[in-house]
Amino acid sequence: MKSVKMMLTSAAALALLAPGVRAQDSTDPITIPLHNWSSQIVMSHVVGNVLASAGNTVEYVTTDSQAVYESVRLGDVTMELEVWEGAFGASFDAAVAKGGIHAAGNHNAVTREDWWYPMWTKEACPGLPDWKALNDCAALFATPETGDKGRFLGGPVDWLKHDAEKVEALAMNFTVVNAGSAAAIWAELGAAEKTKTPIVVFNWTPNFAEAVWPGEFVEFPTWEAGCNTDPAVGMFPDKIYDCGNPANGYLKIAAWDGMKDKWPAAYATISKVSLTNAQIAEMAKLVDIDGMEPEDAATAWMDANPDVWKAWLN
């Protein structure tokens, strides 16, 4: 009997406390979008759990990672926790221009996307990661469909990575073959690993792949602003794309403009969220390497890093 009473009082206290913390916030559910890579799913669940623990109602919805900016803009979903400069910068900027969405925070992480190779490739081509050394080893990467040129396995065409332009500008002895999906790149990597075949693919960080297959980015001539538009900028005076991709892209948090007024406390929380590369990679590792479910991984990560997420609530 006593314990029941205790439970009732503590429940009442919680009930009083929870709206106390979030009195200003609407009781409508906050919708968090999920995509098809694990760090984003885990991070979304971590933030969702934090908001729920503070009294908000949270729901998740799976959406396309490009189309999501349109949904955030219209308020159909409330926020997006991983806005990658390289992959989604264009969609995000387009949505910002239309209005309804803004950057609510910034992760303490850098993103990078470029040509990349797994470590066993370096054994066959020791001069790496320099791009000239890669070009000298081009024959190692030849396949039946590329003839005597090396093959670079790029991402899907709609990622618009300008690899073919780069090959042209730097006069490389490579042909770009576009995979149809990220999964196709991983499948090739997985197969190459079994026979230790040298391979160079499009890859990005933070990403689960670096934990599965240790590797390095190819070092192209450093990115300079304008290298993709102005022939004068970059290594060759008459070429555009004669440089690597930026090595320190941003990773932002986007929110619906209406969130600030509808859920001010929750908005304050997510604007404090700022994770590092290591923390994001850890989240991905829990799922991709340790085989946890994203929900369990979120709980495990929160148990291991209480200081990090508790700071978001103050």
Place this chain on the structure above:
Amino acid sequence: MAATARHATTARLILALAVGLVLVKSLLPAGLIRPPEWLVMPFADWINGVFYFLQNDLGLMTLTRAFSDVVEWLLDVTANLLYGKNRWPNLGPIPWGVIAVTAFMAGYALKGWRLAALSGGTFVWIALMGQWQWAMETLSVIVVAAPFSVTLGLVLGVLAWRSASFERVLNPILNIAQSLPHFAYMIPVVVFIGVGPKAGAIVTIIFSVPPMIRMTLLGLKKVPEEVIEAGKMSGATRWQLLTRARIPTARAEILIGVNQVIMQCLAMVVLASFIGMPGLGQKLLQLLQALKIGLSVEIGVTIVLLAVTLDRLSKAWALRLPEHGHPSPLWLQRHRLLVIWLALCALAFALAHFFPCFLEVERKQALSVAKPIDALMDQVIRLIAPVTAWLRWFLITWVLIPMRDAYLWLPFTAVLSLLAAIGWAIGGLRSAAICVAYFGLIAMSGWWDRAMITVYMVTISVALAALIGLPLGIWAARNTTRAARVLLVCDTAQTFPSFIYLIPVIMLFGVNDVAVVAAVVVFAAVPIVRYTVEGLQNVPPELIEAANMSGATRRQLLWHVRLPMALPTMLVGANQSVMFSLFMVIIAAFIGTQDLGQEMQRALSSTDVGKGLVLGLAVAFMGLMTDHLILRWSEGRKRTLGI
């Protein structure tokens, strides 16, 4: 016969024109090699204009959003009951034991112990593998979409049966709808409905409704006059005639329609997750993205099991005849199964109340066969890597690249004349006109090169599939047990989610056309095997007797009696094989292709309705043209054989 001879002469003349065009290619003006600029119409812009008008000026958006709100409300109810989503009526989730028991009893009531074990076992497997939540997310959409689709199909089918002009309008729409690749549907749905479970449900409804309409129409047309007469004599009104006489008489066809709806719904599970359908499909894509093949195969098995269970249950229901026995006077005896079911459900509820693992088996506690599957895959890949490396080199250098270059080299006028010649040889002027019209429209869409790449991949895949499928089918048709086993393999290969095939073929062959062709061949071979087996098995035994008596050897029997008699059925298989290849080539864009599929994928990610529909129609026209030609040819064959 005279007409056929005339057709052959004209066909030869047109063929000569095609060959002529190829021979003098270097002399041809550019406008005869590729469609000239003035011929290419901005179809995509027109379609986008129409959609913009519908969406903004006509306010169709409010209507579709209102409709989708109704669907969403229903989805929330099923989601609450099946997996406890926080929505009205807040009763769920139903423990897995209850659903497994219900499936078991349904199987028993419909067909006995074996079906009971299959359907109960399926749900126990799902629970033990820790996939309960995902499977219920999937089912929560299907249990809304399938009844919607059945009702809609029934209504449209009845309307088409009542009004011949409505049928005339509906028929071509259904033809196109059934040959449009799935992705083409999805783009307008995203525009009008948005993303999420409701979009998944609606795309599933659109995809699964055509067979229901067709079967309803077929069934109603077959109702014998006597039944109607009898109804009229007993003074039935028109409504009563429809609901009490016609529809019950057409029951068998209508229920086959229902069965088709269920199968189509399951076929959409993975694809619909591209626009936000939750559950198994979405999980499967996520796992494949992280290269977890073993876990994806587990999900694939679940989808196959669900499909087989629902297929068998609905078929058993369709074939069950109304019983007219003497009902027992005792209530308990009449409702024995109902009482047992209720008791078992109560037990399952009680167990779930006391032991959480009977409510839901968590992923941590679940069984898994992923490790052995992964290990097996690993071994297989290592083992056959040398063979596939050689095969890859051989196919690319000696078959695929030359063939692809040849297809792209052909002047488009030569291709059109060639098609006209084939059309004329098979069905005279009308068929020739149909062929030219379909491919002419593709030329006018401005996607000629990409369309030719799609054609090349479909041609090579169907050819390889025939090379594998025909001998396999002939071998399997030798005796009934073997045939049954091979058909089971066919069913499984066809229901297994196509995306899972993509990863192993990339690991074996790399990102190139060989991988694409390998994945497509799996699907293209299934109908060829199936219809070869069926065609050979249904050859009238009298004919075989007669041939045996006249002393035919086994070889002669096969080549001169059984195969010619089975040919019309086998042609249906060839037709389906082309359809399946077209669908699969589009999906194979996820490996990496340069054909229509790749553009379709782009159109989906930029929600470009016009472009998506133009590309989809181009694929549909290829399918419809093949369909027309094969149908005409097989009709001709049947007439000569007198079947």
